[in-house]
Amino acid sequence: MARNVLSPPLGKGSKAKWRKMLPERAIAVFLFLCSFLSILTTVGIVAVLLFEAISFFTEVSFLEFITGTRWTPLFSSKQFGVLALVAGTTLTAVLAMMVALPLGLLSAIYLSEYAPSRVRNTVKPILEILAGIPTVVYGYFALLFVTPLLRGISEDISVFNALSAAIVMGLMILPMVSSLSEDAMRAVPRTLREGAYALGSTKLEVSTLVVVPAALSGIVSAFILAVSRAIGETMIVTIAAGQNPNFTLNPFVPIETMTAYIVQVSMGDTPAGSIEFKTIFAVALLLFAITLVMNLLSQYVVSRFREEYE
Amino acid sequence: MAVISRSDFERVRGRRRWMGRAFHALCLLSVAIALGMLAVLLVYLLVQGVTRIDWSFLTSFPSRHPEQAGIKAAIVGSVYVVIIAGVVAFTLGVASALYLEEYAARSKFARIAKINIANLAGVPSIVYGILGLEIFVRTMGLGKSVLAGGFTLGLLVLPIIIVAASEAIRAVPPSLREGAYALGATRWQVVWNMVIPQAFPGIMTGVILAVSRAMGETAPLIAMGALTFVPFTPTSPLSRFTVLPIQIFNWTSRPQQGFQEAAAAGIIVLLVILLFMNAGAVILRSRFQNKWEG
Numbered sequence: 094m095a096r097n098v099l100s101p102p103l104g105k106g107s108k109a110k111w112r113k114m115l116p117e118r119a120i121a122v123f124l125f126l127c128s129f130l131s132i133l134t135t136v137g138i139v140a141v142l143l144f145e146a147i148s149f150f151t152e153v154s155f156l157e158f159i160t161g162t163r164w165t166p167l168f169s170s171k172q173f174g175v176l177a178l179v180a181g182t183t184l185t186a187v188l189a190m191m192v193a194l195p196l197g198l199l200s201a202i203y204l205s206e207y208a209p210s211r212v213r214n215t216v217k218p219i220l221e222i223l224a225g226i227p228t229v230v231y232g233y234f235a236l237l238f239v240t241p242l243l244r245g246i247s248e249d250i251s252v253f254n255a256l257s258a259a260i261v262m263g264l265m266i267l268p269m270v271s272s273l274s275e276d277a278m279r280a281v282p283r284t285l286r287e288g289a290y291a292l293g294s295t296k297l298e299v300s301t302l303v304v305v306p307a308a309l310s311g312i313v314s315a316f317i318l319a320v321s322r323a324i325g326e327t328m329i330v331t332i333a334a335g336q337n338p339n340f341t342l343n344p345f346v347p348i349e350t351m352t353a354y355i356v357q358v359s360m361g362d363t364p365a366g367s368i369e370f371k372t373i374f375a376v377a378l379l380l381f382a383i384t385l386v387m388n389l390l391s392q393y394v395v396s397r398f399r400e401e402y403e
Numbered sequence: 404m405a406v407i408s409r410s411d412f413e414r415v416r417g418r419r420r421w422m423g424r425a426f427h428a429l430c431l432l433s434v435a436i437a438l439g440m441l442a443v444l445l446v447y448l449l450v451q452g453v454t455r456i457d458w459s460f461l462t463s464f465p466s467r468h469p470e471q472a473g474i475k476a477a478i479v480g481s482v483y484v485v486i487i488a489g490v491v492a493f494t495l496g497v498a499s500a501l502y503l504e505e506y507a508a509r510s511k512f513a514r515i516a517k518i519n520i521a522n523l524a525g526v527p528s529i530v531y532g533i534l535g536l537e538i539f540v541r542t543m544g545l546g547k548s549v550l551a552g553g554f555t556l557g558l559l560v561l562p563i564i565i566v567a568a569s570e571a572i573r574a575v576p577p578s579l580r581e582g583a584y585a586l587g588a589t590r591w592q593v594v595w596n597m598v599i600p601q602a603f604p605g606i607m608t609g610v611i612l613a614v615s616r617a618m619g620e621t622a623p624l625i626a627m628g629a630l631t632f633v634p635f636t637p638t639s640p641l642s643r644f645t646v647l648p649i650q651i652f653n654w655t656s657r658p659q660q661g662f663q664e665a666a667a668a669g670i671i672v673l674l675v676i677l678l679f680m681n682a683g684a685v686i687l688r689s690r691f692q693n694k695w696e697g
Contacts, residue, residue: 120591121506127498128507131565132519134558138530141537196433203430216434218685223441225681227619229648230670233655234444237451237663264440271437297423318525325527327622328648332655352529352622359532359626365541373626377533381526388525392518 142381145374152368158375164338164354166372167361173372175379177338181348182380185259185330186323188344192263193319197270198312204271205278206300217272224268232332235261240333253335253347262329266319273318277311278304310398314391321387325380327352351380448674452667460668464634465650469661474669476633477650480549481618483637484646487553488560488617493610495557496564497599500606503565504572505594524562531559532626540628547628550640555627556620560613567609571602604687611684615677621648647673 150158153173161174200220204213240257243250250256281304289299305312335347336357349357355373363370407415463473499516507513535555545551575598583593599606624646625631631653633645647669654666 114589117589117591121502124498124502124506127495128502128516130495131499131523131561132516134534134561135519135523137538138526138534141534142530145537196437199430199433200437203434207427207430216438219441220434220437223437225615225619225677226444227621227648227673227677229619229621229652229655230444230448230674233651233663233666233670234447236655238443238447264437264444267437295419295423297426298419300426321525325525325529327527327529328652331622332652352527355529355533356622356625359536359628360631373533377530381530384525384527385522388522392521 138381142374142378145371146378149368149371149375152371153375162340164349166369167358167363171368174340175351175376177340178349178351178354178376179379180340180342181255181330181334181338182324182350182352184255184342184344184348185262185334185350186320188256188259189262189266189323190316190320192260193266193270193323194316196263197267197315197319198274200267200271201274201278201312202300202305205275206296206304217275220268220271223264224272226265228265228326228328229332231261231265232258232328235329235333247345250345251335251347253333253337254345255330255334255348256344258330258332258334259344261333262323262326265326265329266322269319269322270315273315274308274312277308277315280311281307307400310394310400313398314394317387317391317394321384321391324387325352325384327356331356351376355380448667448670451664452669452671455664455668456671460665461672465632465653466634469654469659469665472654472662472665474647474650474672476636477645477647477669478672479636480629480633480644481646481648483549483640484552484556484624484644485614485617487550487640488556489610489614491554491557492560492564492613492617496561496609496613497568497606499561499565500568500572501594501598504569505590505598520562520565524566528559528620529622529626531555532623534558535623535627546641547630547643548641549637549644552624552627552629552644552646555623556617559620559623560617563613563616564606564609567612568602568606571605571609572598574605575601604690608684608687611680611687615680615684618677618680619648619673621646621652624649625652 158173158175160176161172162176162180163172163174164177165172204217208216235257236253239261240250240252240254243254243257244252285303285307286299289303294302330350331353334350334353336349336353337347338349338354339346341348354376358370358373459471460473461478462475463471464476465474466472503513503516532555535551535558539545539551539554540547543551545554579597579601580593583597588596629649630643630645631649633643635642637644651666651669651673654662654669657663
């Protein structure tokens with residue numbers, strides 16, 4: 094199929110034929126430009142973030158940014174230690190995965206191995222509703238339902254805390270883990286399962302010792318994608334986790350994630366061009382870099398470690 | 404190989420069976436927890452907000468008094484922004500998918516473009532907001548307008564449409580194309596008369612999913628600079644605006660009980676809109692499947 098993509102298949106052309114084909118070429122060029130735009134989007138994101146971040150780093154040392162643990166750009170004594178925000182992001186993402194991974198994986202095993210097809214066809218779309226609910230709704234739920242519930246259990250928990258945001262975020266990314274893992278498990282050939290059953294295995298043994306290992310690349314890649322999603326999630330943590338960049342791993346106190354900080358600055362009246370304003374580009378660049386690495390890693394895991402059975 | 408005694412065998416078998424049942428219960432419990440939390444979420448929202456929904460809630464502007472506050476500006480803003488985003492993403496997305504599947508399939512460019520699209524789909528939405536702020540608001544001088552918001556969300560949901568449209572286009576049987584080519588059709592004639600009509604339901608499913616995603620997005624529009632308090636409806640594409648999710652966010656962050664009820668009511672309206680859109684997508688998808696199976 095090595096054809097010249099911008100010129101439609103023509104016979105030996107006369108001028109008239111060439112003219113007739115002009116709209117064809119114009120359309121091909123138009124379609125090419127449209128598809129090129131998605132590459133331009135990536136270039137645009139990188140260029141915008143780099144441009145403003147470089148200007149930020151002429152004023153703030155990169156070393157201070159990447160190793161400091163105090164983040165106070167909006168106060169009069171400014172400190173730019175992004176680790177305070179990274180800690181908040183890490184904390185919420187890790188806690189969210191502690192909810193989403195076991196629930197998502199066990200749900201996937203249930204749907205793929207145990208559930209009759211009628212149950213699966215009903216439950217799966219309902220679970221996927223969770224993925225379609227806007228994040229602001231989860232934020233509302235975290236702040237006004239889950240937090241009061243947690244505070245009823247322990248009075249040490251603040252109104253804004255990482256735990257509540259993370260639990261709800263785990264619920265949000267659960268369908269991502271379960272759907273993608275289930276797809277991977279269902280791609281495991283039946284013969285593998287039947288072989289194991291023939292040797293006298295129980296369903297538990299088939300699921301955990303045959304199906305899950307065989308689908309592991311898909312499961313791991315789903316897991317990485319879910320982490321990346323949790324890191325980039327904004328509204329739940331903005332609403333429920335607070336705006337206090339604490340360098341802590343305590344889930345009961347207010348923290349601030351990278352994404353929530355960007356929202357905080359965007360909502361304020363920070364003048365464009367000021368150093369406070371430029372911080373959001375540096376933070377966004379870091380966020381973009383982290384999620385990009387995770388997405389690439391997820392694709393690499395699938396392509397490199399996929400077990401091929403056909 | 405060692406032979407184990409009958410009693411040992413039965414003991415081990417009993418344990419394996421028991422563990423199997425426990426694991427089954429655990430899996431079932433996980434699904435039940437997930438579904439249960441969804442149910443709690445929906446019921447809680449209904450209880451909090453449903454009494455607050457009436458005609459004046461839908462047709463009033465926001466207010467300092469929670470009992471008078473409404474979502475008129477937010478709904479109108481959402482509809483405008485989502486229409487712009489949908490049109491932008493539909494045009495660019497379908498054109499890209501056609502190029503990548505029909506014109507340049509298996510080329511190096513298509514391979515790179517597809518990797519790029521997969522990565523764009525994973526970029527946090529707030530980063531798109533910053534892109535929109537720099538490119539549309541500041542560089543192109545559109546201001547923090549409906550148009551800039553629509554373009555921003557259009558780029559955000561573009562990967563969804565490209566992926567869905569590509570799949571739909573790939574599902575069109577090659578025999579249809581070959582038949583048309585054999586009759587002397589040009590490539591565009593094949594695409595326009597054969598590929599697009601066949602792929603259309605699949606493409607529209609993708610468009611609806613993309614539009615519902617755009618409808619629920621908050622963070623990128625905040626980063627782009629959409630307003631949170633808007634006592635007017637946008638009059639032109641260059642008007643400033645707010646959207647329903649931002650209005651909900653604004654009300655949620657206030658301490659007064661009345662605003663939180665308004666937020667719940669706003670959420671119910673938003674979810675009902677999304678429900679209708681997704682029902683549309685499901686109907687389209689089932690038609691699509693029937694066509695190939697029937």
